[in-house]
Amino acid sequence: MTYTLNFSAVWRSFDLLLQGLALSLGLAALAILAGCAIGLITAFGLVSKSALWRRPAGLYVTIIRNTPILVLVLFSYFALPELGVRLGKIESFVLTLAIYSGAYLAEVFRGGLIAVPPGQREAGLAIGLTELQIRTSIIIPLMLRNVLPSLGSTMISLFKDTSLAAAIAVPELTFEARKINVETFRVIETWIVASCLYVATCSLLAALMRAVERRLAVPR
């Protein structure tokens, strides 16, 4: 059996794939941004001395991290409306991915927080800084430097997770690829091109994160 690769049908729809990719990037950017905020607050909860903060933070991480993301996506799109929460496809997916990434990022940030020596906080206290000032000027900047390598791979994972939005017909890259596949019957070509787009984008993200790492590296 021979199969002759013919990409011309895919190229004709290439702009659709690019539009899908742009939407994928947009979804990921919004979700990760919100996820970073959620994750940061949750991480401080996880390392809090007070059980009042620690318990809910722990519960959130446990529930979200132990549920497959596809289940979460389907739940918020199909089950939430039954409970009276009606969201559009895109809003529903961004919210889900934000909550999902928040749980992962919380664990990443927690690791970074416990790696900051307690002497840093004490030095801040000794010059009269408040806890909030210590967090914003000392703890968070040091924590971010600690987590940059793992933050990069978490972001790449989250970007790839946007492909699950295809399950609820959000027209992102995977969804568009499937559409082209069905319309052109060029199965292999379509998925090769879609994969290449994912690989290229992720490689770019990785390079970007390494540049940030270098930029923020503490001189020694």
Add this chain to the structure above:
Amino acid sequence: MSNLLEIRDLHKRYGTVEVLKGVDCTMRQGEVISIIGSSGSGKTTMLRCINMLEEFQGGTITLDGAEIGYETVGGVRRRKPEREIARQRALTGMAFQQFNLFPHMSAAANVMLGLIKVKKMGRDEARALAEKWLDRVGLLSRIDHYPGQLSGGQQQRVAIARAIAMNPRLMLFDEVTSALDPELVNEVLQVIKGLAEDGMSMLIVTHEMRFAYEVSSRVIFMNQGRIGEEGDPREMFVKPKTERLAEFLKSSTFN
């Protein structure tokens, strides 16, 4: 003249372990007091109570007439609001055994942080003060270096500049030379001596006996959570009154 610092019946427990069992101490402005004693005697803990890095369960600490950390309202002793504690902490400066410089900030930025965030100074004014104090500790040429690019002794001098620049009423030194290589100890001690000559009030927890002897107007010997003996170093080190201090001095090196 009224006292700069008054410590009355200070009690501190970690769980059920009592580490300070009633410490009384007063200090006048301009005094340089060294606190010596074996490890576990409570000297570092006492120092850390003064700027509320440690909570304490009994007694009072008063700086310039104001009670540190706690207030008694309607017969109930309670911790002061965090904002007020932060304000009080800025009245003292502390240098740590491990320096604790902020590694992501240059020497200048380390000194400027408190000036900008706590003293609400403008950047230019803060930078000028950072230059003044880094020059004073002999590190003006390293002003834009990061802690990771400095030797231990240099880091400790930056840390002292960071504390002094805040213009504290009282400086607290917590074993500031213990983490240093022997050849770097002297440069730090020289800086502290210079501050003593300027009339800075200082409490110095140290294992450097010769330094304590030379720099202090008074020495406090801590023993098992209490003040075992205190007095003029020239008398105490020559003729200790208690058996414990005699033993401690015998096991210490004077170099």
